[in-house]
Amino acid sequence: MKIKEINTMTYDTDEDHTPTQAKHADRLGSASSSDLERVVINKTAVREILDQAKAQGRTSLTAPEGKLVCDAYGIAVPGEGLAKSAADAVALAQGMGFPVVLKIISPEILHKTEAGGVLVGLRSAAEVEQGYATIMANAAKHDPHASLLGVQVQQMIGGGQEVIIGAVTDPSFGKLVAFGLGGVLVEVLKDITFRLAPLNREEALSMLDGIQAAEVLKGVRGAEPVDREALAAMLRSVSQLISDFPEISEMDLNPVFASASGALAADVRIVVDFAPQPERYRPSQDDILRQMNRIMRPDAVAVIGASAEDGKIGNSVMKNLINGGYEGKIYPIHPRAEEIMGRKAYKSVLDVPGGIDVAVFAIPAKFVAQALIEVGKKKIPGAVLIPSGFAETGNVEGQQEIVRIGRQYDVRLMGPNIYGFYYTPKNLCATFCTAYDVKGKAALSSQSGGIGMAIIGFSRSAKMGVSAIVGLGNKSDIDEDDLLTFFEQDDNTEIIAQHFEDLKDGRSFAEVARRVSKKKPIVVLKAGRTSLGARAASSHTGALAGNDKIYEDVFKQAGVIRARSLRDLLEYARGIPKLPVPKGENVVIITGAGGSGVLLSDACVDNELSLMTMPEDLDAAFRKFIPPFGAAGNPVDITGGEPPATYANTIRLGLEDARIHSIILGYWHTIITPPMTFAKLVIEVKEEMKAKGIEKPIVASLAGDVEVEQAAEYLYQHGVPAYAYSTEIPVAVLGAKYKWARGAGLI
Structure with a gap:
């Protein structure tokens, strides 16, 4: 017996030939998290089912076969049986208890409801007998050539929150697991999230929080929260199943009824594809580095x-x-x-x-x-x-x-x-573009030559030092994950920023990025994020798998920071290395203009930053430095008429107090505290605190006349990412630093 331990669940690959239908025949309730602590996998049962489908030239499994597959991987499903006559249906229904659901069984009819092949809530033998005849007639009318194998009689369940758990096969990323709200909501809202399979426990739980309606699962308006561990276990079982059997191309558990006592998959749909998949060319990491x-x-x-x-x-x-x-x-x-x-x-x-x-x-x-x-x-x-x-x-x-x-x-x-590439530590300009000699720690690449020229121009204009700028063009061979592998061990590189239109091997990229992002920030600009062309697919999950949504979720899973624009990519590459790693989530805004404070607060929400709730003692401490008509709390509004000392005192307090982890400054151009005066005092206080061993991320937004441009540049040169005329960019840079730190497990 071989045991594969995956967090709290045990996947047993013993060649167990006990019929799974018999082993689970008495399971009428949903499986709870405690039930799923130990799951015995029966690969032999699944292999036999798939081999039979392949021999018959089918592209999908029947519902009874789907149940057996679920049983083999510990995925809880209702009690059910196959009836080949109305009498069989009545006997099965009476055995499991009313009410029941009837569903047509046919290899050719994948979407049963559309064929009139589903009846729910049948509460008597007479209703079941009539229902059998109705379903068979509807199915024959829907597809006269379909093979009608009978009717599935299933225990009717209800209660709890309907969710969907599924799987798709993406041309670039391979096997993916999907999760979202079930029923009509998933069709209308398309509120669904994806992860690469197989999943660990933390990744499965993150999927529950990855949908917009995540709060519904926690219980709203008096409803009990669902059993998160049971749902996570089901997600992991699906992820392991599709990883073990690549021929399962799509899978839907829809709906899954999730409640406080567990999770139960009411309907199973499995699509198969037995065509051999071409092997991807993947050199070893050692060969790539060499x-x-x-x-x-x-x-x-x-x-x-x-x-x-x-x-x-x-x-x-x-x-x-x-x-x-x-x-x-x-x-x-x-x-x-x-x-x-x-x-x-x-x-x-x-x-x-x-x-x-x-x-x-x-x-x-x-x-x-x-x-x-x-x-x-x-x-x-x-x-x-x-x-x-x-x-x-x-x-x-x-x-x-x-x-x-x-x-x-x-x-x-x-x-x-391509335009070639630069590697500044060797003074190497292997390109037909202009030479570039501003050395630094940012490595950038682009699939497009035009974007590459923009990277060169911005880097030169902003005096952003780079270690490398690389063009990838058609990516016939070397691509983004080869560069990640090189830059991971390159002592001259601290941050990696990449522009691309597609990934020829998204799974390889994600696997390498997951490792590299623990050490160095990776920022990507994926072009085509607004494409409306989702692939046609045979399952609900597949139809919802818009290509960009997959990229979005896989980037998150791999710890990659996604830029929404070229300017974001460049600003993140320039700004993230300037900021120390925050020690916690508490962010405080100190501003000289109330309007800036409001916009900066909005930007914090947009960038998933947590504005600190100001403790009473800290609130009182800030109030000692600001006028009575100013506002403490968060943002701390010192008002526009204050002298340099007020800025210095409040910034110093923000750096000294260990409960504050990051500071956003909102400066307003005044005669009393001119732009360069403000910039220099910020750096003086920052250096004073650094000498005492205190370093925190500080970003600044400067509003005013053209003199604020010089002040912003001075701040940037001294380690404070600062931007004239923008409240959004500095907060976005800070937010990007936080996203990387969270993904790397540093906070």
Whole structure:
């Protein structure tokens, strides 16, 4: 016997051949959390059911088969049986007790209600006998060619809150579990949340809080709260089931009746797909690091298509490598030139006498494949493919060819259709864009060349130091999780910010991001978040699985911070590293303008920040420094006419009191406390407290004339993310820091 322990639940994979129908025949009530502390899994029973469905060429399981699958994984379902005649139906109903539900059983009729194949609340033998005939007639009329196997007689249950638990198979993320309110609400509100399967207990419980109507489960208007542990256990059982059997493509438990005493799945729908899934190419983490370290930190670079002619991409790459200060070896590759920019040129990389770490391609697409073979024979670990003309123009075969060559020779491909990349610790500008030399700790990447140029421009304008800027383009090979793996161990990187339009292997990204985000913040800007095109699917869960909702929930599960705009991505990359990790959730606003205080408070709600309820003694302490017509509480409104000392005293108090964990400053431009005076006193108090071992996150919003711009820049340069003319951005940056700290388990 092999035992797999998953938190409080035990999954037993013993080859247990005891009929599950018999073992659970007396289960008429719902399963409680205590019942589910030990779940014995019977994989053999599920395998037999699936093999039978496959042999019969079916794409779904019947309701009785669904019940047996649930029994095999400890998923509580009502008592039921299959009737092949009206007499059978009456006997079953009398045995389990009225009222009962009747449901048509047919492999071809997946949505029974639409076929008139469901009757509920039958309370007598006569009603059951007539109901059997009605359902069979309705089903035959709905689909004259359907195989009608009989009618399922099921104990009718009620009471509690209706929820839906389901599963879908996403092309990028693979197996996902879904949870939401059941019945009509899930159809109308689409209030549903997703997580990657399999789940642990904490992830399952987080799903219960991940829907907008989470408060309903806690009990409202006198209703009892549901048994959260029972629901979490059911979610985990579903997640384990679909992980163990990949051929289960979709699953619905809808409705599940959740009450204070447990959870019971009233209806089961399982869709299967036996087509073999293509294996994804996934190098080991060690192999990724081995090659990415040489690509990103090369000692020798070859430029294939190097040119001495201005205006050529190969010319720009050469200039950037040289003018950017790269101190490694540069090998120009050109079929006819003897030398380029004072460096000996070679007809092929095979002619270069020394080793090469990365080759930058600046030649037309039609020549890339042959040159890549030579790169492979030279045992160069990486190729930076700047040329366009591949999958983005419809040349899918051309892109597939270079991928095949790369795999054959163990060459990792960056691109094609990219601007190249920068790695500032090596003064490396392997790109045709302008050179960049502002060094820092932020690593950024983009799928789009245009977004990449915006990243370069913002970074230069804001004086945001970067460790790397990388273009990924078509992502034929190297993608976001390869970069995460490299930046995780890169001492020159403290935060990773990525723009992308899709993830070719979302599960791999999530697995790597979950690990990396514990050490370094990851910020992503996923384009296309407002797309209305949800995939058509055979189950309610699948139909509700809008692609962006999956991204949203998986990012949360992996501890990734999601930016809603390009500006957010850039501001988070710039601001998050400036802030120390908060030691708790209590945030206090100190402002010189009541209007700013209101807007800052709204922004706190929008960014899931907790405004501290001011204790009486702390309230009294703040009141000592502000005028009688000011307002303590939170926000602390010191009013606009106060001298610098009032700002200094209140900020000092906020930093000194251990109950306050973060401070948001709202400054209003006045003659009494000019912008630069305010900025300098903030930094003086901050440094004074730092000398005493006190550091807390501080962000600032500055309202006023153009002088506030200089003051905001001064604050930023000294470790306080500050923004002129905005109450939203500073709070969003603080909120992003909190999201990362929570996900990393630091608060």
